[in-house]
Amino acid sequence: MERKKKKSLPKRFATAMRKNWQLYLMALPAMVLLFCFAYMPMGGLVIAFKRYNFKDGIWGSPWIDPIFKNFEILFKNNSAALQAIRNTVLLNLLFISVGTIFALALSLAFNEIQNKYLKKITQSFSFLPYFISTVVVGIFVSGLLGYDNGVINRIITAFGGEKVAFYMNAGYWPVILLIVNIWKGAGYNAVVYLATISGIDSSYYEAAKIDGATRWQQTWYISLPLLKPTVITLTLLSVGKIMNSDFGLFYNVTGDMPTLYATTDVIDTYIYRALRQMGDVGISSATGFFQSIVGFVLVLISNKLANMYESDAALF
DSSP states (O other): OOOOOOOHHHHHHHHHHSSHHHHHHHHHHHHHHHIIIGGGGGGGGGGGBOOOOOOHHHOOOOOOBSHHHHHHHHHHHHHHHHHHHHHHHHHHHHHHHHHHHHHHHHHHHHOOOOOHHHHHHHHHHGGGGGGSHHHHHHHHHHHHHTTTHHHHHHHHHHTTTOOOGGGGGOOOOOOOOEEEEOOOOOOOHHHHHHHHHHHHHHEEEEEEHHOOOOOHHHHIIIIHHHHHHHHHHHHHHHHTTTOOOOOOHHHHHTTTTTTGGHHHHHHHHHHHHIIIIOOOOHHHHHHHHHHHHHHHHHHHHHHHHHHHGGGOOOOO
């Protein structure tokens, strides 16, 4: 029997286009937007290797000599940049690990609520902070932690204690930022995990009940194992952004206080200051380029590890 010849990639693509042209037509606007806002700006990466000036523009500005000088300025004897890199990595690791635990706990708690109206109300209230602007959150945090009129300091002095200068002590802020980050994002992530739990076949829980399993045992031996692929996938996506940070969170909530830079200055705020104060577009672009490369490498490594551990949870 003669073996059927496999079609070439262009022919397979043309066949798929003919069969599913409606779906490709629906995806076209999103593909155009992705190309315009995600791929076209990548040409601007050349700024990292140029002595950029606004008069000559991106392509007319001269190449810097040596070509990696902007990166050298970024890392060589630059304690502020190294401090920003360290803070970015450590704080993001803290946010990912603790935030995942809180989101999982919240989703499992939602799943235990039997009253559907109460379930919807609690989900809505936990989801709401995700949509609040970090500018508003910054004002809210300032109202809580202010030295003279802050709510917490008023409570402390009411009980005879001494006021705490939160905005003068950098040591408090990793915990403060962690609390704000969890308050703002845990509800959103919990809804994602809850959607996964809702898709679990109810027969697993019914069989466990017949065998005499408690609610805790059902959670531990059924819900958590079946949530594992979703947890790994979301963690992989977070790891890819470990060199990036929520600029609004770190700039607005801390008030850009220099006294807090030791623990709160991250790469994004460092780039912003470099561009605003020094006007050095080349160094800012080099820093952003560095973030992208490191994030890309981390995604590849994490995805490889996920493939070895749980192949269904890997991104590719």
